[in-house]
Amino acid sequence: MPNIVDKNLLFVGHYPPPYGGVASHLCVLFPCLVAAGFKAISLTQTAATEKTKIQGKDIINIYYKNRMILYKHFLKSFKFFFMHLFLKKDLSFREYVYANLTAIKILETTKKYSIKIVFLYTITNGIAIPILKKHLPKQCKIALTIYGAFYLDPEFFLQRKMYMKQVFSDCDKILSSSQYCADSIKKILGYDFPVTVIYTGVDHNEFIPCAPNLTLLEKLNVPADAIVLLFLARMNILMGLDFLLETAETILSLNKDIYLILGGAKADLSSVAEAFAKNHDHVRYCCNIPSQEKIQYYSICHIFLAPTMQRHACMGVSIKEAMSAGKSVIASDSGGIPEAIDDGINGYTIPFIEGELDKNLFIERVRLLLSSQLRDEFSEKARQTVFDKFSNDQTTQSYLKVIDELDFIK
Numbered sequence: 001m002p003n004i005v006d007k008n009l010l011f012v013g014h015y016p017p018p019y020g021g022v023a024s025h026l027c028v029l030f031p032c033l034v035a036a037g038f039k040a041i042s043l044t045q046t047a048a049t050e051k052t053k054i055q056g057k058d059i060i061n062i063y064y065k066n067r068m069i070l071y072k073h074f075l076k077s078f079k080f081f082f083m084h085l086f087l088k089k090d091l092s093f094r095e096y097v098y099a100n101l102t103a104i105k106i107l108e109t110t111k112k113y114s115i116k117i118v119f120l121y122t123i124t125n126g127i128a129i130p131i132l133k134k135h136l137p138k139q140c141k142i143a144l145t146i147y148g149a150f151y152l153d154p155e156f157f158l159q160r161k162m163y164m165k166q167v168f169s170d171c172d173k174i175l176s177s178s179q180y181c182a183d184s185i186k187k188i189l190g191y192d193f194p195v196t197v198i199y200t201g202v203d204h205n206e207f208i209p210c211a212p213n214l215t216l217l218e219k220l221n222v223p224a225d226a227i228v229l230l231f232l233a234r235m236n237i238l239m240g241l242d243f244l245l246e247t248a249e250t251i252l253s254l255n256k257d258i259y260l261i262l263g264g265a266k267a268d269l270s271s272v273a274e275a276f277a278k279n280h281d282h283v284r285y286c287c288n289i290p291s292q293e294k295i296q297y298y299s300i301c302h303i304f305l306a307p308t309m310q311r312h313a314c315m316g317v318s319i320k321e322a323m324s325a326g327k328s329v330i331a332s333d334s335g336g337i338p339e340a341i342d343d344g345i346n347g348y349t350i351p352f353i354e355g356e357l358d359k360n361l362f363i364e365r366v367r368l369l370l371s372s373q374l375r376d377e378f379s380e381k382a383r384q385t386v387f388d389k390f391s392n393d394q395t396t397q398s399y400l401k402v403i404d405e406l407d408f409i410k
Contacts, residue, residue: 007403008039008113012106013121013145015042015061021147022121024317025177025200027291030059032396038403041113043106062109066101073104080104080131087130089162095127103131110140117406121145123157126167133170141406143173146195147314148335150184161189168193172406178336181314196402199339201395202320204386206295209326209379213296220284222300226259227370230301230327232294232318233308235287236267240307240332243357245269245276252282254367263289263297294318298325303369306331307362310352315340320390323347323382328375330365332357340390346381 011030013022023046030040042061070077080100088096106118106128118140120126126144133142144167150157157164168174168185174195176182182195217224229251233239241262252258262273263286270287277285289297298304304322306329315336322329323340329347331337341347348365350358369375 007037007117007407008041008115009033009403010041010043010106010109010113010115010118011121012043012102012118012125014046015044021177021200021314021317024291028201028203028392029395029399032392033399034059036396036400039113041109041115043109060113064105066098066105069101069105073108076104077101084131084134087134087163087166089166090160091127091163095160099127099131102128103135106132107135110136115140117141117143117403119143119145122147123149123164123167126171127163129170130163130166141172142170143175143402143406144168144171145175145177146184147177147181148184150188151181151335154188157188164189165191173402175402176314178314178339180336180339196398198395198398198402199390200315200317200320201390201392202317202324202386203392204324204383207298207321207324208295209383210295210299212300216296217300220261220286222259222261222284223257225257227255227257227303228301229258229260229303229305229366230263230297230322231261231305232263232289232297232322233306233316234265234267235262235270235273237269238309239264239267240309240357241269241273243307243309243359243362244305245272247359247363248276248280248283250363251366252280254363255370258282258370259284261286261297261301263287294321295325298322298327301325301327302375303327303366304329305366306337307350307357308332308334308337310334310355310357320386324386324390326379326383328369328378329382330362330369340385342381342385346378346385 011026015023015026033040040059044061044063045065084100102125123146129142168191174193176195176197177200179197182197185191185193231244235241248260259282261284262277266287274285277283304327306316306319319329319331319340329341331341331349333349333351338349341349343349350362
């Protein structure tokens with residue numbers, strides 16, 4: 001167990017939910033770290049300032065916008081811009097400004113709360129690292145978690161290859177939530193930095209197989225004997241909502257008892273999904289479902305759909321939540337998803353053909369899972385997979401190990 005004296009941890013990323021996978025991850029991780037005696041501070045650009053209590057202890061959520069930093073610290077910002085020009089390398093001027101402003105806010109926060117370790121999520125926040133490294137006390141360590149950004153836009157990052165090398169060189173630890181994403185630095189940029197894979201865990205004591213929530217079914221006006229298909233993700237193209245809307249009418253025609261729930265965080269396709277639901281009797285639109293209510297939606301779900309776009313997802317959190325809840329999952333074979341779903345064993349993965357998800361196979365897999373016997377077989381194996389690879393305990397222990405290792409870096 002790490003030495004937790006004065007061990008305040010700063011997490012720079014989206015929090016709280018429903019703002020995506022990072023938020024869901026932190027929502028699960030924070031209580032575990034609090035239980036281990038740590039203090040967690042969240043620095044985010046996606047949620048209003050608030051305090052939440054976990055096991056009687058505050059999780060401090062600090063909301064900021066870079067323009068607010070510029071107004072508040074104009075002279076310091078001006079000084080930073082000139083002081084770090086030698087670090088800029090192949091960053092654009094706008095990105096360089098963003099990196100400096102983000103670094104100023106992180107430095108302000110680390111000083112105020114005596115932070116010992118800074119966890120940054122996504123390379124967007126990671127570009128502040130070379131600047132942070134010039135100002136943070138030596139005993140304050142930096143861990144960066146990467147996702148699928150390098151696969152999504154390889155040309156963009158290749159044009160910034162020199163700066164990316166500096167980012168990774170200045171990290172004390174590089175983390176990733178799947179082996180697929182861990183490999184992206186070498187595959188895209190050609191740099192061989194060590195990356196520690198820590199799967200994002202789910203609470204298998206919260207997401208459990210349970211009887212359908214009849215109150216929710218009544219609220220959604222869905223019959224108790226319906227076969228419910230659930231999409232629960234950010235409502236955009238990256239998460240495959242456009243694909244699902246294109247195939248939805250064919251899927252609904254497979255059985256008169258099928259109902260489709262389009263749930264998740266509001267994004268570019270929200271209005272399209274809402275309009276689609278209004279025009280189809282068996283489709284329900286449920287935007288920004290609170291994290292504490294997700295288990296209710298899994299309870300009424302029979303088949304979970306995750307048609308994520310090609311080469312994107314490290315491994316969706318909602319996929320593992322659905323598996324933990326004992327649900328059959330049909331997902332694309334994008335990114336790290338095959339690290340969770342063994343096709344035909346504990347769910348189905350759908351391949352891409354010339355960059356397009358195989359629509360006919362996707363529909364056929366839905367048809368096969370209309371059989372309750374096959375769903376039951378997948379259910380048991382899916383939940384066992386979560387026990388074996390994706391439990392909260394495993395994730396927490398992995399983070400405690402990282403904290404312990406960083407604590408010994410001099």
